[in-house]
Amino acid sequence: MPIPFTITSLPIAIVLFGICTLVIGIVGTRLAGIVDHLADRTGLGEAMAGAVLLGMVTSLSGIVVSVSSAWTGKPELAMSNALGGIAAQTVFLAFADIVHRRANLEHAAASLGNLIQGGLLLCLLSLLLVGRFAPEWTIWQIHPITPLLFIAYLYGLRLIKISKANPMWRPAKTRETRPDVPEEASNEHSLTFLWLLFLLLGASIGIAGWLLERSATVIAAETGLSQAAVGVLLTSVATSLPELVTTVAAVRQGALTLAVAGIIGGNAFDTLFAAASDVAYRGGSIYHAIPDHVSLWVALAMLMTSVLILGLLFRQEKGPGRIGFESATIIALYLAGLVMLLVG
Numbered sequence: 367m368p369i370p371f372t373i374t375s376l377p378i379a380i381v382l383f384g385i386c387t388l389v390i391g392i393v394g395t396r397l398a399g400i401v402d403h404l405a406d407r408t409g410l411g412e413a414m415a416g417a418v419l420l421g422m423v424t425s426l427s428g429i430v431v432s433v434s435s436a437w438t439g440k441p442e443l444a445m446s447n448a449l450g451g452i453a454a455q456t457v458f459l460a461f462a463d464i465v466h467r468r469a470n471l472e473h474a475a476a477s478l479g480n481l482i483q484g485g486l487l488l489c490l491l492s493l494l495l496v497g498r499f500a501p502e503w504t505i506w507q508i509h510p511i512t513p514l515l516f517i518a519y520l521y522g523l524r525l526i527k528i529s530k531a532n533p534m535w536r537p538a539k540t541r542e543t544r545p546d547v548p549e550e551a552s553n554e555h556s557l558t559f560l561w562l563l564f565l566l567l568g569a570s571i572g573i574a575g576w577l578l579e580r581s582a583t584v585i586a587a588e589t590g591l592s593q594a595a596v597g598v599l600l601t602s603v604a605t606s607l608p609e610l611v612t613t614v615a616a617v618r619q620g621a622l623t624l625a626v627a628g629i630i631g632g633n634a635f636d637t638l639f640a641a642a643s644d645v646a647y648r649g650g651s652i653y654h655a656i657p658d659h660v661s662l663w664v665a666l667a668m669l670m671t672s673v674l675i676l677g678l679l680f681r682q683e684k685g686p687g688r689i690g691f692e693s694a695t696i697i698a699l700y701l702a703g704l705v706m707l708l709v710g
Contacts, residue, residue: 427575
């Protein structure tokens with residue numbers, strides 16, 4: 367049953383948007399530090415903690431938008447929100463690269479876990495395209511690709527866990543490399559307290575993100591944007607703000623592997639928005655209910671992820687404007703996608 371909450375005017379929506387953004391900024395900064403401590407205290411490591419803890423909790427608001435949109439018969443908004451979020455969050459990693467001035471972020475944060483997550487993300491995005499062009503078969507209005515997405519995601523997490531315990535590949539160390547080595551555990555707070563604080567901060571981000579989406583929807587309605595434009599330009603960016611804040615905060619705190627893992631892992635989790643939306647959508651396969659200009663963002667997300675993986679492998683220490691070539695390329699690809707969306 368939907369929560370009765372109505373924003374009555376554009377000025378109220380703009381003020382609420384600003385307040386929620388401020389809340390997300392404050393809470394997100396604190397959340398990055400908590401997850402970094404949990405990664406050390408639990409032995410998860412920054413790559414796994416970034417993928418599972420940071421990636422999932424910062425995606426709460428986004429999955430609410432996609433599932434509720436699919437349930438109310440707006441598949442174009444549901445999918446464009448998920449795919450636009452993946453593209454926007456990849457660009458956020460380029461912004462974090464700008465913040466880390468000492469060297470290219472992908473050079474300093476190279477890790478096997480992040481590379482496996484990148485490969486997993488490519489697999490999940492490929493499955494979305496397979497679902498889009500496969501026959502429109504459904505079981506209880508759910509396409510067969512949907513359970514495969516969940517299975518592939520869980521299997522990918524298992525590979526990350528195994529690779530941490532028994533790595534078969536290690537990045538070469540340089541003076542700028544920041545390896546994922548647990549810091550000396552602080553006894554200032556108990557592990558139980560850290561978990562409770564993590565849950566509280568995560569709930570705060572989820573609520574703020576939900577309110578942010580409601581205000582963004584009102585702002586979009588006043589401008590007359592299409593569902594795809596609303597999803598890619600507004601709701602996806604609005605609900606992805608936690609990723610931007612926590613990523614920049616993690617970089618400033620020196621948790622570079624966590625910063626990269628939070629984005630790539632969060633993107634992998636965001637592909638499950640589509641799977642969950644297919645379950646919620648009662649009009650058949652949601653993959654076949656979207657137009658080609660939304661499917662274009664699957665291809666763009668794949669291309670941006672491929673460039674990111676190349677950057678993690680090549681490990682350019684410094685590039686144009688003191689950022690890696692992959693960051694400059696990712697920003698250019700995102701801007702090109704926006705131009706194609708608005709012009710088309």
